[in-house]
Amino acid sequence: MTLAIVLVVAAILALIFILGVAVSRNLQISADAGLTEQIQPLDIEAFRNLIDPAEDHYLRRRLSAADFRLVRRERLRAMAAYLQVAGRNAAVLVRLGQTALTASDTHTVEAARQLVNQALLMRRNAAFALLRIHLALAWPNSGFAASPILDTYERLNGSAMLLGRLQNPAAPVRIAATL
Amino acid sequence: MLQAHSLLWHYLWVAPNLLLLGLALLIWRRGSAREIPAFVAFAVFSALGDLAVYAADLLPSVTAANFWRVDWASLLIESLLKFAVIGEVFSRVFNPYPAVSKLGRISVSGFGVVLILMAALLAAFSRGDSNERLISGAHLLEQTVFIIETGLILFLFVLAGYFQLSLDRISFGLLLGFGLSASAYLGSWALMTNAHLSARGRTLLDFLNMGTYHGCVLIWLYYLLVPGKSGPKPSVPPPDNNGLEVWNRELERLVHP
Numbered sequence: 001m002t003l004a005i006v007l008v009v010a011a012i013l014a015l016i017f018i019l020g021v022a023v024s025r026n027l028q029i030s031a032d033a034g035l036t037e038q039i040q041p042l043d044i045e046a047f048r049n050l051i052d053p054a055e056d057h058y059l060r061r062r063l064s065a066a067d068f069r070l071v072r073r074e075r076l077r078a079m080a081a082y083l084q085v086a087g088r089n090a091a092v093l094v095r096l097g098q099t100a101l102t103a104s105d106t107h108t109v110e111a112a113r114q115l116v117n118q119a120l121l122m123r124r125n126a127a128f129a130l131l132r133i134h135l136a137l138a139w140p141n142s143g144f145a146a147s148p149i150l151d152t153y154e155r156l157n158g159s160a161m162l163l164g165r166l167q168n169p170a171a172p173v174r175i176a177a178t179l
Numbered sequence: 180m181l182q183a184h185s186l187l188w189h190y191l192w193v194a195p196n197l198l199l200l201g202l203a204l205l206i207w208r209r210g211s212a213r214e215i216p217a218f219v220a221f222a223v224f225s226a227l228g229d230l231a232v233y234a235a236d237l238l239p240s241v242t243a244a245n246f247w248r249v250d251w252a253s254l255l256i257e258s259l260l261k262f263a264v265i266g267e268v269f270s271r272v273f274n275p276y277p278a279v280s281k282l283g284r285i286s287v288s289g290f291g292v293v294l295i296l297m298a299a300l301l302a303a304f305s306r307g308d309s310n311e312r313l314i315s316g317a318h319l320l321e322q323t324v325f326i327i328e329t330g331l332i333l334f335l336f337v338l339a340g341y342f343q344l345s346l347d348r349i350s351f352g353l354l355l356g357f358g359l360s361a362s363a364y365l366g367s368w369a370l371m372t373n374a375h376l377s378a379r380g381r382t383l384l385d386f387l388n389m390g391t392y393h394g395c396v397l398i399w400l401y402y403l404l405v406p407g408k409s410g411p412k413p414s415v416p417p418p419d420n421n422g423l424e425v426w427n428r429e430l431e432r433l434v435h436p
Contacts, residue, residue: 003304007322007369014329014362021336022355025345091343098345113275120342121278127341 035099038092040085047082050075073137080133087126093119183382191389192233195396196226202400211403217267218353221260222399228253247313254317258324261357265331268350272339279342290334291327298326305372318372325365332358352402356395363391 049055056075060068093115100112180187203222206212212219235241235249273283302319309315332354339346346354367384370376376384 003301004369004373007301007326007373008366011329011362011366011369014333014365015359017333018336018355018358018362021340025351094343095345098343117276117278120276120344123342124279124282 035092035096039089042082042085042089047079047086050079050082076133076137080130083126083130083133087123087130090119090122090126094123181383181386183385188386188389191386191393193230195389195393196229196233198396198400199226202396202403205404215264215267215349215353217260217263221257221264224260225253225257228256244313247311247317250317251313251320254320254324258320261324261328262331264353264357265328265335268346268353269335271350272335272344272346276344279344283338286338287331287334291331294327294330297330298323301326315372318368321364322368322372325361325368328357328361329365332361348402348407352399355402356398359398360391360395364388 056072059071063071097112097116097119101109101116103109103112182188199222203219203226206215206219206222232246232250232253235246241249269283269287273280302323305319305322309318335354336358367388371381371384
């Protein structure tokens with residue numbers, strides 16, 4: 001009987017989740033209109049500085065082991081905050097790109113496909129990097145490099161610029177400008 | 180009204196299967212069968228299998244053992260085709276994007292293995308509701324299939340949601356129908372297999388299952404035959420020169436450090 005109760009509760013939760021997805025899908029269509037406003041600005045230079053291994057080497061040489069661990073943890077937390085914003089921006093760009101996939105112009109569709117792909121890569125990498133950061137928080141002395149994330153983010157900006165230019169030549173790079 | 184072999188009972192067993200066959204025929208005639216071949220196969224074979232079980236239930240010449248054999252065969256074919264449809268939806272959602280298609284495949288396969296192990300473990304701990312292995316085995320198989328099916332569908336929704344990938348109308352309709360039916364069936368089969376229900380209780384659960392399935396077939400009819408409304412497309416707003424300058428300056432620094 002216990003097993004039956006567990007499975008019935010699981011089934012009810014699954015049912016609620018699926019119905020929730022169905023409802024939120026309908027609401028999402030109207031929410032898509034203000035997508036570009038959801039993109040948060042991100043200072044790539046500051047992020048680049050945070051993930052620079054040379055900075056870590058310098059701090060390791062100059063600080064005591066205990067102080068280095070403290071500073072390193074602070075830097076890792078800051079990195080995590082950046083990656084969360086980058087991941088959210090990537091998610092917005094996926095939605096933005098997907099709405100442009102239905103355009104009649106083939107160049108726009110191709111640019112949108114490229115943007116979605118880059119944004120997905122970014123979101124995936126951001127998730128993996130966040131996982132590594134949380135592991136590194138436990139062992140601050142371990143090596144960590146987020147350079148591939150940065151490369152993806154730069155490519156993402158290029159894709160967003162191209163899509164913006166194709167969708168509206170008069171307003172070329174507003175989306176990328178806010179990234 | 181809510182009794183076995185009542186008019187409603189006959190309707191709920193037969194009508195969804197006829198609707199499903201009609202849906203498969205319409206998809207075929209519209210030339211969209213190539214888009215969702217697994218679902219068309221599911222619609223045809225599942226409907227025919229269910230109708231065969233229905234006929235076996237009504238025909239006095241069919242023995243109880245043979246009825247359960249027909250039920251087993253129908254269940255096995257239907258289950259395989261359901262997983263094929265889930266795989267088909269997964270391909271429609273993730274394959275266009277190489278950035279996540281491999282990750283999606285690996286994670287769905289991994290999660291599928293975990294679900295199979297979990298469902299097998301739960302089946303091992305289930306008491307079974309009959310001394311006849313043919314009957315309790317069929318019920319346990321139903322429970323196992325619905326655990327895996329519900330888990331896979333939830334995982335697909337979560338994975339697509341995490342990556343903000345919007346499911347196209349057909350994929351969403353198929354997943355919604357299968358998800359609702361799988362979770363409703365999971366609950367009722369868990370009760371049938373593990374709780375000693377009265378005959379009345381079993382009949383009521385039968386009606387719940389049949390009614391849910393009818394609703395799911397109507398969902399598939401709606402999503403596959405009625406064209407969807409397109410939502411508002413976000414257009415790129417007017418240029419923001421300040422933001423543009425800031426961004427270009429940052430890019431310059433990256434390109435020429």
